[in-house]
Amino acid sequence: MKKYKVLFATALGLALTAGSALADSTIKMVEVITSPPRTEFLKKQIAEFETANPGVKVELVSLPWGQAFEKFLTMVQAGDTPDIVEMPERWLALYGANGQLEDLGPYMAKWKDAATLGERAKEFGSVVGGKQYTIPYGYYLKAMFWNKKLFKEAGIDHAPATLDEFVESAKKISAIPGKYGYCLRGGPGAIFGMNMFMNIANGKGGYFNADGTATINEPGSVKGLETLAEIYKNGYAPKDSVGWGFNETVTGFYSGTCAMLDQDPDALIGIAEKMKAEDFAVAPVPAGPNGKSYPTLGYSGWSMFANSDVKDDSWKLMETLLSPQGNLEWAKMVGVLPIHNGSDQDAYFKTEQFKGWFDELNGGDKYEFVTPPTHLENLGNFVDQIAIKGFQEVLLGKRPAKEVADEWAAYLTKEQQDWMAKNKK
Structure with missing residues (x-):
C-alpha cells in the first residue's frame, strides 16, 4: 500500500472510509483557513473525488486559523509534511524558496482547464522564483x-x-x-x-x-x-x-x-x-x-509538497478542486472571487451583494489593488x-x-x- 500524504484540514478520512476496504493510496491534505461550514463543504468535494477515484483515500487535517502558521511550521520541521496544503499567499515564499514545494507548471501544461484559468492565478502563483508553487483558488478583495x-x-x-x-x-x-x-x-x-x-x-x-x-x-x-x-x-x-x-x-x-x-x-x-x-x-x-x-487583494490556493510520493493522485485531486465547476462551487461557499475567466457572469455574483467589490474591480485608476509581498x-x-x-x-x-x-x-x-x-x- 502506498502512503500518500496530503494534509487537508479537519478530521475527514475516518468517516469516509468506515466499513470499506483499505485504500490503495492515501493523500494527506491540510486545511488552514478553517471553519466548520467550509470544512464540511470540502469533505463533500473530497467524497465526490474518492467516489470517482476508487482506491484513493484523502486524509483531511484542519488547523485552527489563529494558530495555523505555528502549528504547520512545527509539522514541517518535524518532517510531518502533507502531500497537499492550503497555501495562504504570505506563506508561499517560506516553503517555496527552499524547494519544499512542487513546481506545478508541468502539470498545468497538460491540464485542460488551464485554458480558462485567469492570468492573475498564473501570476500570483508564480511569484517565488518564477515557478508555479501554488494555484490560487480565489481572491480576497476588501x-x-x-x-x-x-x-x-x-x-x-x-x-x-x-x-x-x-x-x-x-x-x-x-x-x-x-x-x-x-x-x-x-x-x-x-x-x-x-x-x-x-x-x-x-x-x-x-x-x-x-x-x-x-x-x-x-x-x-x-x-x-x-x-x-x-x-x-x-x-x-x-x-x-x-x-x-x-x-x-x-x-x-x-x-x-x-x-x-x-x-x-x-x-x-x-x-x-x-x-x-x-x-x-x-x-x-x-x-x-x-x-x-x-484595497488589499489577497489570495490562497492549493500547493503540493515536493517530497510527496503520490504526486499523480495529488494533482488529480487538485485539478478536480480547481476545475471551473469545482472552483465556482468553492468560491460561492467560502466567499472568494473565482479564478476562471467568465465565472463572474454566474448569476450568483451578478447581485447587489457583490456591488462593492465589482465597483472596485471596474473602477479604473481610482482603485489600486495591493497584494502582500509574498516573495x-x-x-x-x-x-x-x-x-x-x-x-x-x-x-x-x-x-x-x-x-x-x-x-x-x-x-x-x-x-x-x-x-x-x-x-x-
Whole structure:
C-alpha cells in the first residue's frame, strides 16, 4: 500500500472510509483557513473525488486559523509534511524558496482547464522564483460593509466615500448607546486592513519604494496608523476589538454591535445568513486625500509538497478542486472571487451583494489593488506575529505609532533588500 500524504484540514478520512476496504493510496491534505461550514463543504468535494477515484483515500487535517502558521511550521520541521496544503499567499515564499514545494507548471501544461484559468492565478502563483508553487483558488478583495439601519439612526444616508467621512461616520454612530462605528480587527490577520488604511492615508499603494525601503513608516502611513488608534481610543470601536480576528469582526457586524466592517467576500456568507439584505450593503473602500483607494487583494490556493510520493493522485485531486465547476462551487461557499475567466457572469455574483467589490474591480485608476509581498521568505512571521503585537501596542497606547512603524520598516526593508540582492539580474 502506498502512503500518500496530503494534509487537508479537519478530521475527514475516518468517516469516509468506515466499513470499506483499505485504500490503495492515501493523500494527506491540510486545511488552514478553517471553519466548520467550509470544512464540511470540502469533505463533500473530497467524497465526490474518492467516489470517482476508487482506491484513493484523502486524509483531511484542519488547523485552527489563529494558530495555523505555528502549528504547520512545527509539522514541517518535524518532517510531518502533507502531500497537499492550503497555501495562504504570505506563506508561499517560506516553503517555496527552499524547494519544499512542487513546481506545478508541468502539470498545468497538460491540464485542460488551464485554458480558462485567469492570468492573475498564473501570476500570483508564480511569484517565488518564477515557478508555479501554488494555484490560487480565489481572491480576497476588501470592500466596506455598512449597516444601513445604524447609519440612518445616526442621520447618515450613504456609505463613507473618503477617509474623513469614514471617521466622522464612526463618530456619529458611536454616539448611539451601545453601538460602535467600526468593527476594528486588532488580532489575527489585522495587518491587511491596517496596512490598507495606512496606504490610503499615505496616498501610495504597496509596501516598498524602488530601492527596497519600506513605505510603512512614511508620514502618511504613520498618520493612517494613528487614525486607527484614535478610532479605538475614542471608543468608536469595541474595547475588546483589540484582539478581534475574522470571526469576531463578522459577528460584531451582523449582531449590530458595530456599523462598518472592511472585509473580503468570505464575510458575506455569514452576514447574509444573519441579516436581511435590505439592512446592509457593500461599498468600495473609502478614498484618501489624493482621491484614490488601495484595497488589499489577497489570495490562497492549493500547493503540493515536493517530497510527496503520490504526486499523480495529488494533482488529480487538485485539478478536480480547481476545475471551473469545482472552483465556482468553492468560491460561492467560502466567499472568494473565482479564478476562471467568465465565472463572474454566474448569476450568483451578478447581485447587489457583490456591488462593492465589482465597483472596485471596474473602477479604473481610482482603485489600486495591493497584494502582500509574498516573495519574502519571512512574511508569514511578520504578518502573523510581529505586526499584530505592534498594532496592539499602538492601539493600547503602550507605544507611539511612529516608533512601531519604524520598527516594522526596518524589518521589511531588510527583507526586501536582501531579496533584491539575491535576485539581481
